[in-house]
């Protein structure tokens with residue numbers, strides 16, 4: 001990219017900040033426009049009555065050494081490695097995560113169905129599995145068998161994604177769902193196993209201040225970050241953006257971390273066909289309730305718990321005071337509960353909040369004696385892109401149209417992929433390098 005070419009960055013979440021930081025490293029200073037009053041996007045934290053709450057649990061997992069070293073440098077080593085303590089609440093008891101490798105403690109009938117199904121699936125699978133042509137429901141049956149599919153994979157994923165598992169493709173799976181060996185499944189059914197499995201066996205978390213320390217560390221070396229600058233229009237013919245306060249800026253290249261479906265509202269004059277493409281993108285939303293409380297002793301050591309059954313309205317509850325003791329005042333604890341919703345599964349948000357508290361009490365995570373000292377609600381409109389049969393073609397067409405017009409989407413919502421914070425950082429780096437090579 002020649003220095004006279006003007007690049008603008010839309011959105012100061014972790015992806016936009018990473019793009020700006022990597023461009024800065026190459027001596028290119030790009031303005032970043034952010035609609036909110038502060039940077040960080042989903043990686044922000046709030047202080048409420050002495051508690052620090054993230055927008056929802058945000059833990060760092062690393063599979064890439066560049067990302068790990070960069071974050072370590074940014075944090076000046078002020079982040080701590082934890083061994084995960086993740087659980088599943090089902091059939092009135094807690095078992096270890098992942099379900100498929102930790103059947104011990106479940107009712108004998110359930111264990112029997114899961115083991116028999118797994119053995120049958122292993123025998124059938126000899127020919128290999130073709131993830132690309134299967135829907136998620138078929139893949140779980142082929143991989144784990146009918147028992148594990150019916151007792152965990154179906155109910156949990158239907159609750160989380162808000163669409164039936166048969167409507168999901170397997171494009172998002174990658175490393176998300178660990179597949180244990182036959183030996184591991186039997187071992188985990190016979191006794192409580194402490195052997196951890198999966199991509200998120202460990203996580204890292206800032207020693208102090210919540211996850212927002214990460215975007216704050218990026219922003220320190222950036223000069224032109226403009227908060228309260230919401231992009232309201234992108235004029236492709238003039239190559240110009242406009243903010244809601246009327247400010248206009250010309251661009252040669254735009255790095256956009258704005259959620260992909262929003263782009264069709266920002267670009268005037270899109271063809272009917274292109275608008276239909278953007279409309280095919282679907283997502284779920286997350287209603288998150290953070291509570292500062294006095295917790296009962298049993299939950300004290302846990303990091304998070306999954307809830308596959310309909311009888312609890314949330315799909316996950318986590319305990320931030322176990323990520324860092326700095327997040328709650330002494331003698332207090334904090335928890336967050338997450339509920340999924342979408343057009344396919346609408347909710348009444350007011351009722352949902354009171355249902356969360358009701359269900360936390362029902363399962364004993366809140367006792368009648370517990371005093372709620374702090375409360376914070378986050379309604380996250382764009383939670384997870386839904387990988388259905390239209391996902392791949394619609395995403396590719398949308399991205400290709402934007403590329404042709406000098407817009408380079410990036411990050412979880414810009415690129416429209418199931419990304420972690422680490423992935424979003426690396427995606428910011430990717431787009432910065434792509435533009436400096438051009």
Ligand SMILES: Cc1cc2nc3c(=O)[nH]c(=O)nc-3n(C[C@H](O)[C@H](O)[C@H](O)COP(=O)(O)OP(=O)(O)OC[C@H]3O[C@@H](n4cnc5c(N)ncnc54)[C@H](O)[C@@H]3O)c2cc1C
Pocket residue numbers: 010011012013014015016033034035036039040041042043056057058059060061229230231232257258259286338380382383384410411412413414419420421422424
């Ligand atoms: C419930 C939940 C839990 C998660 N937990 C984890 C976890 O434990 N670990 C992990 O690694 N990842 C987790 N993630 C994923 C992680 O949050 C994302 O990968 C990452 O934050 C994405 O960063 P981003 O910059 O791509 O998007 P965002 O953080 O959404 O940033 C986009 C920015 O663009 C701004 N913007 C939007 N529209 C406009 C506009 N019109 N004009 C100007 N600015 C605009 C937004 O305000 C925002 O600041 C979780 C995600 C969710 C939803």
